[in-house]
Amino acid sequence: MSVGPAAAFLALWNGVADAGAVPEYEVWHTFEHVPERVGSPGFVQGIRYRSVDGPVRYFTCYWLRSLDALTTPEYRALVDHPTPWSARMRSQLSGFLRLPCELGATIGVSSASRLATLHLEAHTSEAAARLRTLLQRQVDGANLVCAHWGLCRPSDDHPLANPPLGGASGAASLVVLLQHGDLSALRHGTEALLRSLGPDFRTLGGPAYFEQLTQVRQSALQAPLSSRQPARGDLFHAFNPGDKTP
Template identity: 35%
Template sequence: MSLLGKAAVAMWWSVRAEQRGEFGDWHSHEHFPERMSIPGFRRGSRWTSTTDAEGFFVLYELEQYDVLTSKGYLDRLNAPTPWSTKMMPHHLGMIRSQCRVAASFGGGVATSLATIRLSPGTGQQAELQAQLSETLDALAQKPGLTGAHLLLTDTPRTSSPTTEQQIRGKDGAADWIVLLSGYDADAVEQVIADRLSPLALGALGAQHNPTIGHYRLAFTMTPQDVAVI
């Protein structure tokens, strides 16, 4: 899964069981087409947690970083549809990170994904980024794997709470994000337990408290999939 652009929005949240059916309908048939109609949005993907019955991960891949502050995007965020207004309060524990793509290796769209939210140790930013980039480059070509990426959260300085955020309540944010995708879930999990384990990441210069999630692909869309709306 090679990332399509130089920026991304990475999001984690939970949806309770009684809302999941409507959430899937809304997110697939209204929200994704809406987002993919915004200039600069290249691909969206939704992933269902394999370890948390309520968990989701969503990734939007953006052509350039300035898409995050574009009129097209902000207009959507500040004018949610009635259905979006109804669904936003059901995004529980939202973590939303606006990111620059620091490294991206691999190609295609896979079925399994691991996410790692981490932070560099004090004074370790440059060394950790270099070490992670080298490691991810090597991993992307391993059997069972298809992509390995590093995102660095960089919230736009002009960012202020949008209407959607105000409906949800205060969003959290990750710091650094590693994404590892593959067509073999066992291969992905093995790497997370070994080359990208908390101990291994600590040896590269990360703090020893990463947050790891495991997901399977639920839906993906690009602008080419969107009819006129």
């Protein structure tokens, strides 16, 4: 699947601590938070996913021109000075994992609505090349529609980034994104990939399976990109009518 000018992505998993807050989370994340992020310099698009297996969990993928998008003054201002709604919703996030990745490869020319995520530790310098070969085999055999993988370096220092999960060895980790239109076929292709990985890899997380919810491209935003995207105070007060925060 083509991701245009993107050469990196930010992979983000989270849950919602209070099930009663899920409807508010869905509106906030869809209409305020993700468009705000995508409006930052160096962002290309953001895609939201929701787990197909319980409990409810979300995955968001922000496609970036480079990882420099996460170090701009504009992006740091979003992180350090959240909107009133973002400040409220941060307390509802659970199981938060955020991994900035350099795009290693994209395999396949189509995209699909079902997604599997994997987080792997690479044990050898040849592991990335082997992973690409295995993914190409899965796509060529129609077991997957497309696949992306990215390299997450332990030394990367970006706002809100999680500590490296690759263990004391300091090995780089890999985030793998697999797509298929059919969930059962996606599970089959993912499990086949895992069986073929061998000793070059250790699984740190996943597989986790998701369905696509929404997508926003920077090119579709109507507010000027020279300024922060507008907060949705109208929607915030619809959910929190007694809150006097401006």
